[in-house]
Amino acid sequence: ELKVEQNPLFLSMQEGKNYTIYCNYSTTSDRLYWYRQDPGKSLESLFVLLSNGAVKQEGRLMASLDTKARLSTLHITAAVHDLSATYFCAVDIREYGNKLVFGAGTILRVKS
Amino acid sequence: EPEVTQTPSHQVTQMGQEVILRCVPISNHLYFYWYRQILGQKVEFLVSFYNNEISEKSEIFDDQFSVERPDGSNFTLKIRSTKLEDSAMYFCASSRDRALFPYFGPGTRLTVT
Numbered sequence: 334e335l336k337v338e339q340n341p342l343f344l345s346m347q348e349g350k351n352y353t354i355y356c357n358y359s360t361t362s363d364r365l366y367w368y369r370q371d372p373g374k375s376l377e378s379l380f381v382l383l384s385n386g387a388v389k390q391e392g393r394l395m396a397s398l399d400t401k402a403r404l405s406t407l408h409i410t411a412a413v414h415d416l417s418a419t420y421f422c423a424v425d426i427r428e429y430g431n432k433l434v435f436g437a438g439t440i441l442r443v444k445s
Numbered sequence: 446e447p448e449v450t451q452t453p454s455h456q457v458t459q460m461g462q463e464v465i466l467r468c469v470p471i472s473n474h475l476y477f478y479w480y481r482q483i484l485g486q487k488v489e490f491l492v493s494f495y496n497n498e499i500s501e502k503s504e505i506f507d508d509q510f511s512v513e514r515p516d517g518s519n520f521t522l523k524i525r526s527t528k529l530e531d532s533a534m535y536f537c538a539s540s541r542d543r544a545l546f547p548y549f550g551p552g553t554r555l556t557v558t
Contacts, residue, residue, distance in 0.1 A: 366546050375536060376488070376549040421488065425546075432478070432501055433547070435488040 335360045337424050339436035346412050347444055354407040354439045356422035364425035365405045366433065367396050369418045376421065379407075412443045447471045449550035451537050457556045458527055466522045466553045468537030477520045478538040478547055479512065481505070488536070494520065495543075527557045 336359040346352050356365070364383055368376040380389040382398035382405060389396050393416065395408045405422055419440050423433040450469045458464050470477050479491040492502040494512055502510075511523045520539075524531055534554050538547035 364546075368549075375551045378546055378548065381546045423488070432490045432493055432503075433480075433488075434490065437487045 335424065335426055335434050337422060337434050337436040339420075339422055339439050341439060342437060343440045343442075345442045345444065346409075348413055349411050351411065352409050354409075354420055354422075354441075356405040356407070356436055358403050358405075358422075358424045358434075360403075360424075360426070361400070362403075362424045362426060363400065365398050366423045366425070367405070367407055368421045368423065370421065370438070371418050379420075409441070412441075414443050414445055417441055417443045449537055449539055449548050451535075451550040451553050453553060454551065455554045455556070457558065460529060460557055461526050464524050464527055464555065466524075466535050466537075466555070468520045468522070468539075468550055469518050470520055470537065470539030471541075471548060472518070474539035474541050474548075476500075476540045476543055476547070477512075477514070478540075479522045480536045480538060480549075481533040482536065482552075483533045491522075491535075524555075527555075529557050531555060532557045 338357045340355050366381050367379040369379050370376050380396040385400040387398045393410045398405045419438045421435050421438045423435045452467045477494040480488050482488045490503050492506045493500045509525045513521050534552045536552045537550040540547040
């Protein structure tokens with residue numbers, strides 16, 4: 334059974350600081366997604382990472398993928414309050430017909 | 446920008462009742478999905494649907510669940526006899542190709558009492 338583990342599960346940080354969220358998964362996959370979810374809202378697509386070494390950046394967020402280590406990271410640079418949300422990574426198990434297996438999510442709170 | 450829509454936004458039902466959750470995927474998308482999220486927990490895959498048939502389902506998706514694309518635009522999830530543990534947020538998603546990431550709708554919060 335595929336396992337997708339995120340850590341930390343809860344992250345409280347000061348504005349202006351940097352931090353990294355980690356996403357480990359237990360089986361081979363060539364497609365990993367990061368989503369953001371605000372309380373009571375849907376899942377907003379952030380990044381899709383398609384190959385080993387892929388790096389994507391948008392604003393203060395940067396995501397990377399190491400398929401050999403089965404690890405993706407979401408790096409936050411100089412955090413601002415608006416980044417407060419829950420961040421999910423999700424792994425696509427293509428061999429099973431295209432479904433996403435989500436991590437538990439990381440609740441990020443950025444304090445002013 | 447096109448988006449996935451879902452109705453209703455909130456449904457309250459009594460245990461044992463049937464519910465139908467409705468979704469309108471993005472118009473040129475061919476792959477459709479239902480996921481659910483129990484409050485405070487992770488998002489779980491329920492079912493994927495392509496070419497008018499289920500392509501994969503999870504063990505959660507038992508005989509009480511069914512999906513249908515009754516016309517060219519709607520995609521529905523039916524729960525025949527709801528249980529308390531079916532209370533969750535249900536997300537519909539669609540993608541143009543199985544190689545592209547799914548776009549999620551706003552969700553329907555189902556409360557079973």
